[in-house]
Amino acid sequence: MLSVIVPTRNRSGSLKNLLASFERSILSEDDRVEVLIIDNGSDDATSFTLEREAQQHRRFPLKLLHEEKRGKANALNLGLSNSSGDVILILDDDVVVEPETFHQHLKAHAETSFAALQGKILPGRDSFGRTADLEKLREYNIPHIDYGEELREIRGLTGTNMSFTRQVFEKVGFFDTRLGPGAAGFSEDTEYSVRIRQAGFKIGYTPDAVVYHELDPNRYGREYNRMVEYRKGLSRSVYRHDSIPFRVIPDLMANCLRYGIYSLLGKKQKAYKTEGRIMKCWGYLAGKTSGVFSRNSQRHV
Numbered sequence: 626m627l628s629v630i631v632p633t634r635n636r637s638g639s640l641k642n643l644l645a646s647f648e649r650s651i652l653s654e655d656d657r658v659e660v661l662i663i664d665n666g667s668d669d670a671t672s673f674t675l676e677r678e679a680q681q682h683r684r685f686p687l688k689l690l691h692e693e694k695r696g697k698a699n700a701l702n703l704g705l706s707n708s709s710g711d712v713i714l715i716l717d718d719d720v721v722v723e724p725e726t727f728h729q730h731l732k733a734h735a736e737t738s739f740a741a742l743q744g745k746i747l748p749g750r751d752s753f754g755r756t757a758d759l760e761k762l763r764e765y766n767i768p769h770i771d772y773g774e775e776l777r778e779i780r781g782l783t784g785t786n787m788s789f790t791r792q793v794f795e796k797v798g799f800f801d802t803r804l805g806p807g808a809a810g811f812s813e814d815t816e817y818s819v820r821i822r823q824a825g826f827k828i829g830y831t832p833d834a835v836v837y838h839e840l841d842p843n844r845y846g847r848e849y850n851r852m853v854e855y856r857k858g859l860s861r862s863v864y865r866h867d868s869i870p871f872r873v874i875p876d877l878m879a880n881c882l883r884y885g886i887y888s889l890l891g892k893k894q895k896a897y898k899t900e901g902r903i904m905k906c907w908g909y910l911a912g913k914t915s916g917v918f919s920r921n922s923q924r925h926v
Contacts, residue, residue, distance in 0.1 A: 626659060665696070666692070767838045770786070780828065809859055858909035
């Protein structure tokens with residue numbers, strides 16, 4: 626069985642689109658699926674949307690859970706505790722899935738030695754149905770995972786579209802509640818990937834399990850990117866121990882120099898990316914200086 630876990634908070638419209646895409650799934654006769662939706666303290670129409678969806682005839686059992694403690698990792702952990710599948714698929718609430726996504730995750734687990742799998746994440750549409758300008762893809766500030774059209778081994782997972790076996794969960798445990806949206810901001814998936822590898826499991830990429838990430842104008846542009854990268858650096862400071870004098874500060878100085886050069890040469894996309902790297906360094910330094918997450922929180926494992 627495949628357990629699909631979707632943590633959600635204040636995205637009732639996006640969630641409705643995601644659930645509608647589940648109904649279009651193409652499965653084999655042997656595929657079985659359960660869907661767990663964890664409402665992480667929403668105060669919009671999410672509860673109403675979920676209650677209405679649960680009352681309708683659906684292809685898969687829909688299990689509704691509520692986690693009032695803020696944080697995506699807390700919601701994920703509640704979902705893991707209530708899941709029963711041999712394979713666990715984690716999706717964000719602002720994507721839609723291609724019809725064969727569920728089947729392709731199950732197929733890749735059955736036919737390969739990978740214990741965890743990353744699916745493809747492509748840009749979708751905005752609320753008006755407009756698609757992304759691929760020349761400015763970075764400026765939409767959405768996860769974009771496309772490693773080609775072949776199965777291959779990779780090092781890390783992005784929680785927007787990732788799966789792993791029950792054996793992985795039993796050995797690796799729960800997500801670190803200091804990380805992710807609602808806490809440090811990011812990296813609950815990255816840190817979990819580190820523990821997956823440390824436990825001796827392999828992580829793979831499957832190109833046939835595809836989701837499309839919605840485009841949200843509130844996320845576009847430089848200001849949002851600066852905030853995102855700063856929070857990524859802050860999150861990284863929770864679980865990594867990079868040398869500040871020999872790695873972080875040299876990286877910061879090098880990227881400041883690159884940013885100046887790219888700006889003078891008019892290379893906007895490279896300058897945009899480099900500015901994000903600068904903010905990530907600042908976030909890491911801020912996190913290590915304050916130590917707020919390591920002092921006040923404990924990892925949930």
